[in-house]
Amino acid sequence: MITLELEHFDLAQICGSGQCFRMEKMQENRYKVLAADQYLEIEQQGKIVTFCCTQEVFLCFWLFYFDLDCDYQTYLDRINPRDKYLNAAAEKGEGIRILQQDLWEMIVSFLISQQNNIVRIRKCIENICERYGEKKRTPEGTEYYAFPTPEALAGATEEELRNCNLGYRAKYVLKTAEAVASGEVSLERIQDMSYKKAKQELMGLYGVGEKVADCICLFALHHIDAFPVDTHIRQALEQHYKRGFPNRRYKGIRGIMQQYIFYYELTKTESE
DNA sequence: CAACAGGGGACAC
C-alpha cells in the first residue's frame, strides 16, 4: 500500500472525464482501475490517496499512469483570469489528470468510441477484454482480464467482433489489429514521434480520423497540446469562443484545457 | 411505431 497526499487529484473527476473506459467506482471514495495488463484498487479521502499495490508496481506503473510528476497548478495558473467560462470549467475539474495510458489500448478504445456513447463504449471494451484478453489474478486473488493484444484481436473475425457489440467499427478494429500484428505499423515507432508525426501516422490507420488521432495522442502519448474536437467541444466552442479558442495563449497545453471543458460540459448535461 | 443522435470516419465527387 502506498499512501500519498496529492494536490489536483480527484478520482471521481478522472473516472468521469471520459479518457479511460476501464475505471469504475466500487464504493464511495474507492475505485478500481484496469489498464493494459494491470489491476489497481485505489482510495481517496480528501487529498489522501491510497494505492493498493506494492511500492515497486506503484513506481514503475501507476506513478506514470496517473501523471503524478506533472504540476497541474502551473497549468491552472496559465488560464486567463478574465475567461469566466474556462475558470468555471477548471474549477469543476481541478482534480483531473491526463492519464498516460497504453497506446494499443487507446487506439482500440477510441476506434470503438466513434458515434457511440460512453456506457456502450465501456461495455464493448469489457466484451473484447473478456473474450480476447488474458485472464489474470492479483496477488490477493481477484480475477480480471488484461486488454487483448494486437495478435489476439487480429485472430478474431469481423463477425466475432460484431458480436462484441462493436457494430460497423468491428472492421476498423480488425484491420488495425492486423496492421499492427503483421508489423506493418510499429507502435514503438509511434511512441517516439513528435505530436505532428504521430497524429499523421495514426490517421493512416483504418478508422482513425482527426478526432480519434488527437484522443490517442492526448491520452496515450501524452502530447498535451492535442485538442480533440468532438460534438460537445464543438458546441462549447461555438457558444463560448465565437472568435475561436485562444490557441496562442494555451499553446503547449491545449489538451489540458480541452479536458476541463469536456468534463464541464459532460457534468452539466448530467445534472440537467 | 418512427425518428434521431451518440466523443466520426471512409469514400466518392
Added chain:
DNA sequence: GTGTCCCCTGTT
C-alpha cells in the same frame, strides 16, 4: 470541402 453511407443501439 461537401455529401452520403455506415447501419449499431438506446432514447424520445
